[in-house]
Amino acid sequence: MAGIGFRLAKMAREGGIGGIVSAAAHGTAISSGPWLITAASVAILAQWSRGSLSDAEATLLHTVLIYAFSLTAVIAAPIGILATRLVSDALFAKDTGRIPGIIGPALALGGAIAAIVGALLFGGIAALPFRASLGATLLFAVLTQIWIAAPLLTAADRYRMVLLAYVFGIAVIAVSIALLTRPEAWQILAAIVAGLGVALIMLAVVLVRRFPAPARLPRKRLVSVRQALLVGLAGLLSVVAIWIDKWILWFGPQSVTTLSPLRLNPINDLGSFLGLLTLVPGLTLMLIVTETRFDRVFGDLMARCTGTSRLKRIEDARADLIGTMVDGLRILLISQLIVAASAWVLAVPLLDLLGADIRVIFAFRQTAAGAVFHLIAIASTVVLAYFNLFGRIVAIWGAFTLTSAIATVWLWNAGVGAFGWGYLAGSVMAAAIGVAMVANATVNLIFMLFVGNNPAVVGAGGRLL
Secondary structure, three states, rough: OOOHHHHHHHHHOOOHHHHHHHHHHHHHHHHHHHHHHHHHHHHHHHHHHHHOOOOHHHHHHHHHHHHHHHHHHHHHHHHHHHHHHHHHHHHOOOOOOHOHHHHHHHHHHHHHHHHHHHHHHHHHHHOOHHHHHHHHHHHHHHHHHHHHHHHHHHHOOOOOHHHHHHHHHHHHHHHHOOOOHHHHHHHHHHHHHHOOOOOHHHHHHHHHHHHHOOOOOOOOOOHHHHHHHHHHHHHHHHHHHHHHHHHHHHOOOOOEEEEEEEEHHHHHHHHHHHHHHHHHHHHHHHHHHHHHHHHHHHHHHHHHHHHOOOHHHHHHHHHHHHHHHHHHHHHHHHHHHHHHHHHOOOOOHHHHHHHOOHHHHHHHHHHHHHHHHHHHHHHHHHHHHHHOOOHHHHHHHHHHHHHHHHHHHHHHOHHHOOHHHHHHHHHHHHHHHHHHHHHHHHHHHHHHHHHOHHHOOOOOOOOOO
């Protein structure tokens, strides 16, 4: 991502006001474009379904989509982050021949697990009719594969194709639904699967063209078992941390049964979703400014460590690294605080504009506040990933998940006014632990580079924490 950030930073630096606007637009599209497009499309589909489908059919469609987006993200996260890490390593080593043997199994594994989960959930637990259950199961499988494939294209510097594939896929969905005369929920699901299938095919074609070598399984282990487990667990917990309070509150105050025994909490779900959208400006800024600057100074430090520099020059580079990190954290914190404050002030007119229940305001405001600390936690994990300390990343997201769950259960009987507090508590804990762990690692960075996390000393798996 830092490589993309360098180009966007140059665009902003050399293009004047237009360059700044263009860099911001590109940064938003890369960091959050698919998320925003999907969010807008699902919102439009939900609004359309209320007037075009029966209440039961609209509820079925709404429930399937929410469960699909939450559970497929959980399934894809550990597989996708590990595959992206292995592909990035292969690109760095200029060994692209082994990449198809990484991508193919990752997509197959993710699709298979998602299909099994979808079939058990909708065909077994919810006992949907066959056509609806089949559509939901296929939706699970295809969506999971898209979650895995999209970051791989970004790592391979084909990020524009990700956005294009989403746009084409959604266009296919829109046209397919428009051609239906008397739509039913299973037909809408079939249209969604068709559109997502088009998007997945587009992503797959680009991957095949980018890496045309035959897909063969690697003959040797590409990463140690411990490192693979840590990287996968980091990806898994980063998603679970976001969803854990929502899952708990699906059985809490104001929750409703949709597809028995499946449940949702419309008040909390909408407020949390809108609040999480406030992360977009911070993620864009992280891509264009903070990670780009950090990558540059970290590269300088590594060059000195692997060259002939004396200890003083290495320590000078570490001091520059610390200064860059502090400055980047300040920029992120100020910008996200401004966004959160704006969300608090404009919450009422925004909800009125959307026609939402005013009780959504509590989850929205608390989630927008939590997004400030969530962004700090994300920035911390980015730095720790550079340091190859994935055990600490697991600790950060694990603390987020555990704290969020405990706070949500503790405030169980507080009603809608407590919605979002679990996420806020979890993000505060994750940010505090993340900053502390980054500070500790940076203080001991030179020792870890040469001894403490040197594969020649501690083994290929690296240190646990």
